[in-house]
Structure formats: C-alpha cells, structure tokens
Amino acid sequence: MTIDEARRILGLKPDEEALPHLGEFADARERIAEMVRAAPNETLAVRYQEGLMEFDRALGALRV
Numbered sequence: 690m691t692i693d694e695a696r697r698i699l700g701l702k703p704d705e706e707a708l709p710h711l712g713e714f715a716d717a718r719e720r721i722a723e724m725v726r727a728a729p730n731e732t733l734a735v736r737y738q739e740g741l742m743e744f745d746r747a748l749g750a751l752r753v
Contacts, residue, residue: 695750698743707751718744 728734
C-alpha cells in the first residue's frame with residue numbers, strides 16, 4: 690500500500706499530519722471491529738473484516 694492510498698483510506702489530506710488523529714483512528718478502528726462482531730451474517734462479517742484489515746494496513750503504512 691502506498692502512502693497516498695493509506696492517507697485516502699484514513700481520510701487524511703496529502704499534507705496533513707497523522708499523529709494528531711490517533712484517537713480518532715482508534716475510535717474508527719473500534720467501530721469497524723464492532724461492525725465485524727455484530728454483522729448479521731457471515732458475508733457481511735467477511736466484508737467488514739476485509740475493511741478492518743485494510744484500515745490496519747493503512748495505519749501500518751503511515752507507521753502511526
């Protein structure tokens with residue numbers, strides 16, 4: 690994943706610092722994880738899990 694892709698996924702502008710948003714990222718990650726846990730069926734759970742993994746990869750790409 691490129692830095693630009695990671696920024697897009699996390700909703701950051703090209704010149705925006707990630708560090709001030711760590712709390713927001715943690716909250717967003719927890720909301721996605723809750724969607725995985727509460728999914729009404731396996732198909733949605735898998736889709737949400739894929740989104741969670743992409744979110745985690747984006748965080749890792751920015752090393753935050």
